[in-house]
Amino acid sequence: MAPFAGYLMPIQYSSITAEHLAVREGAGVFDVSHMGEFWVRGEKALDFLQYATLNDASKLKVGRAQYSMLPNEQGGVVDDIYVYRTGDQEYLVVVNASNIEKDWNHLQSLLGGFEADLEDASEHTGLLAVQGPKAAEVLQKLCDVDLSSKKKNDTFTATVAGKPARLARTGYTGEDGFEVFTEAGDVKAVWDALLEAGVVPCGLGARDTLRLEAGFPLYGHELTDETNPRCTPFGWVVKEHKEFYGKAALLAGGCDQVLVGLLLEQGIPREGYLVLFGGEAVGRVTSGTISPLLKKGIALAYVRSGAESGRLEVEIRGKTYPAQVVSPPFVGLK
Amino acid sequence: MNYPTDVRYTKSHEWVRLEDGLAVVGITDYAQDALGDVVFVELPVPGKKYGAGEAVAAVESVKTASDIYAPIAGEVVQVNPGLEEAPELLNQSPYAEGWIFKLRPDNPADLEALMDAAAYQAFAESQ
Numbered sequence: 001m002a003p004f005a006g007y008l009m010p011i012q013y014s015s016i017t018a019e020h021l022a023v024r025e026g027a028g029v030f031d032v033s034h035m036g037e038f039w040v041r042g043e044k045a046l047d048f049l050q051y052a053t054l055n056d057a058s059k060l061k062v063g064r065a066q067y068s069m070l071p072n073e074q075g076g077v078v079d080d081i082y083v084y085r086t087g088d089q090e091y092l093v094v095v096n097a098s099n100i101e102k103d104w105n106h107l108q109s110l111l112g113g114f115e116a117d118l119e120d121a122s123e124h125t126g127l128l129a130v131q132g133p134k135a136a137e138v139l140q141k142l143c144d145v146d147l148s149s150k151k152k153n154d155t156f157t158a159t160v161a162g163k164p165a166r167l168a169r170t171g172y173t174g175e176d177g178f179e180v181f182t183e184a185g186d187v188k189a190v191w192d193a194l195l196e197a198g199v200v201p202c203g204l205g206a207r208d209t210l211r212l213e214a215g216f217p218l219y220g221h222e223l224t225d226e227t228n229p230r231c232t233p234f235g236w237v238v239k240e241h242k243e244f245y246g247k248a249a250l251l252a253g254g255c256d257q258v259l260v261g262l263l264l265e266q267g268i269p270r271e272g273y274l275v276l277f278g279g280e281a282v283g284r285v286t287s288g289t290i291s292p293l294l295k296k297g298i299a300l301a302y303v304r305s306g307a308e309s310g311r312l313e314v315e316i317r318g319k320t321y322p323a324q325v326v327s328p329p330f331v332g333l334k
Numbered sequence: 335m336n337y338p339t340d341v342r343y344t345k346s347h348e349w350v351r352l353e354d355g356l357a358v359v360g361i362t363d364y365a366q367d368a369l370g371d372v373v374f375v376e377l378p379v380p381g382k383k384y385g386a387g388e389a390v391a392a393v394e395s396v397k398t399a400s401d402i403y404a405p406i407a408g409e410v411v412q413v414n415p416g417l418e419e420a421p422e423l424l425n426q427s428p429y430a431e432g433w434i435f436k437l438r439p440d441n442p443a444d445l446e447a448l449m450d451a452a453a454y455q456a457f458a459e460s461q
Contacts (some may be wrong), residue, residue, distance in 0.1 A: 010371055011370075014395060016370050016371055016396040017396055116376075205370065205396065268373070268374060268394050270399055290373050290374070292396060295373075317376065317392055317399075
């Protein structure tokens with residue numbers, strides 16, 4: 001068990017590789033109850049979210065969800081989030097565990113002037129992510145709603161293993177799958193039922209290798225209070241046609257550095273390693289590992305703008321290894 | 335967790351065993367368990383001399399990269415050729431088939447300063 005955002009979290013149950021492959025080939029489950037859940041309710045809930053987030057929340061019909069980010073005043077990122085529209089005037093916002101307090105204070109500070117209420121449900125909300133090509137099939141056995149009718153980013157309520165739950169066809173692995181929100185006290189019963197049904201328990205280690213293969217950012221690594229999202233492959237969340245907090249700064253900010261994907265035939269890149277161009281340091285790896293599927297080194301790295309079109313290398317224990325710039329995902333997304 | 339009594343141990347989780355005057359070095363069961371799936375071992379070039387505590391090799395798991403240090407001073411005379419094809423030997427057989435390199439010790443008596451199995455077990459369990 002490793003400390004993570006104030007929780008004791010298993011890095012692995014069996015082995016990172018085995019858990020990783022279970023999610024790519026079958027079905028795995030992650031207990032991500034440590035993540036934060038905020039409810040936004042009220043007549044102006046949408047107006048508030050439009051102002052506080054980068055993606056266009058007005059596109060969300062009831063029962064739909066979207067990836068988004070909270071911008072700060074300087075054009076950086078307070079957090080990356082998921083927004084679920086659960087009712088006419090009701091939204092669920094899921095935030096990173098390490099940012100719960102920061103996000104809460106930030107959102108509270110923006111709330112004035114909007115007729116909307118914020119509720120922090122993090123403490124009493126459990127969250128299990130059931131992921132993999134067989135996730136729907138296995139979860140269906142425990143669930144009273146027809147899952148085959150649900151599309152990516154749909155959200156709905158259901159009973160799972162006898163417990164009331166909110167489901168969403170979302171995840172952080174690049175595979176099909178569902179995230180299951182329950183009362184914290186019900187998590188264990190749902191977890192046990194999933195394991196009983198043959199779903200493989202997965203820890204933080206596989207969660208990280210899976211999200212990296214899928215090319216997803218991890219807050220604190222690829223995204224920070226100082227990073228402009230337009231300088232990343234996730235710049236699509238910035239919807240310039242609407243007003244949002246810090247818009248002027250975000251749009252004015254240039255990209256001295258850009259976030260790129262790196263693929264190494266040899267060598268395993270790790271966070272903090274130098275990226276070189278012509279022998280000169282031009283950036284650093286923000287996340288890196290060996291892809292259990294490709295059996296090659298993969299990384300996300302910030303490099304000096306312009307360098308991404310050159311022949312880059314990563315320095316590993318004093319030696320340099322060629323790194324090919326690729327557009328994430330590193331493996332095919334489903 | 336396995337703590338054989340025929341080897342000596344370091345605080346950086348290497349084991350070392352004297353065989354025919356050479357010091358055979360690997361990582362402990364505790365270390366391989368903490369690293370998880372080993373996917374690559376960077377081996378030293380035979381002929382190079384290392385002081386005690388100097389980084390000689392590196393082990394990469396899916397999770398992390400970790401340096402392997404010389405438990406005692408000496409010259410690397412041999413590396414385990416099987417690890418290139420099968421780095422997972424470090425997980426499967428840490429004290430036998432998963433040995434990493436052999437040193438010709440400057441002073442074989444240096445081994446006596448290292449921990450025995452009981453001391454290492456107590457140390458590992460306190461980590």
